[in-house]
Amino acid sequence: MPLQPWMKLISVDDHLIEHPRVWADRLSRTHLERGPRIVDEPSPSGGAPIQVWYYEDKRFPAIGLNAVAGKRPEEFGVESVRYADMIPGCYDPAARIVDMDLDGVFAAANFPSFPRFAGAMFTVESKDPDLGLACVCAYNDFVIDEWCATAPDRLIPLIILPLWDPELCVAEIHRTAAKGAKGITFPENPVPLGLPSIYTDHWDGVFSAAEDTGMPLCMHFGSSGSPPVTAPEAPYAVTIALYGTNSMSATAHLLFSPVFHRHPKLRVALSEGGVGWVPYLLERIDGTWQRHRWYQNVVKDVRPSDLFRKHIYGCFIDDVAGLKARHDIGLGNLTWECDYPHSDSYWPASRTYAEKVFADIPDDEVHQIVELNARELFGFHAGQAG
């Protein structure tokens, strides 16, 4: 059994649902009334009241709470539900640890839900930047001081940024690093969010701060707010199937941009995008660079695939193609994910399932993929919690 009992599974891509008092407990009186708050509303179907988020004067019924209580996948729909319908592990860190124990998962990094996967909610939806900044800081304080403090050796703090102001981002990176943050969520592409691209020097201070603090940028697919919608009539299944292409686009941008040349210590973790596509894309990007770099504004003396292996990590739950190609991708670039509490996860049998996934992989390679690479990526070393 290559996945040995002593190997600790570290999921680099799980999710938390913010409980109703995350912001209420932390915002000043000035901001409290317009900050994120949960409001009970009558159910359109006549059932128990639904719970929805409000931020400033806007209602957000579809973010984080519209779970599909008790339904099978063929019945998934759009109606919001109540916290009481969710499993407590979604929003209660103590319950999360119990569920992780059962799942055989030792540690996990969690992405936000209401703030969106890279915290863009407070950039895109804030009319009041002071309130937006207060909400960003409150989320980060929650995730470090409350969520991860429950089990600092097992929960890896990922922060969000006030993306509308790079100087504020830099300050927040240093503030949170000082209190134990381990990773920075960042959009897979800032442009669809109305922000400057990574080809500009707009983000240089942010990327330098990430280097200085040793924190990776964690780019979850979909965090650009630009899902791969290919036809108005296409079912959502098409978008779900194609989401990994967002990670492919992020990779191409990163490898052809000046980012890694200007920031040689910067690391990027691509979340939930799978890895099976990596060998093809690197071959294609290297080929393009080989033939076409002379007349384009790209760095001409460093092969893009070399940049990938130095700077970019991918992750997967089950990716047979990716595991077969693990040496082409780079063993040091692979991490494992669980995706709890989404129903894509194999909870409560993630470890059992991982044993099958890794059945034909040598022990030392499995250990590297499920634990060691993640520890290195986040600076999350055994016995050095927080």
Add this chain to the structure above:
Amino acid sequence: MADEDIPASDWTEQDLLTRDLADERLDQEQAETIARLQALRLTPDPDPEAVGLLERRLRAIEASRAHITG
């Protein structure tokens, strides 16, 4: 089947594990664990460590269920 797409402005993955779905999965996990434990106990010389692991797993399933079913 849902008759409309989810109006998500971000990839928020609507399909959270819910109490009923989680309870179903726990039922399945419990049944499989009990079957493995029974099979192990029927062997001539059951490994006490392996038996202990499965018994602990059954307790962990119940601990998780206590959270989930309230």
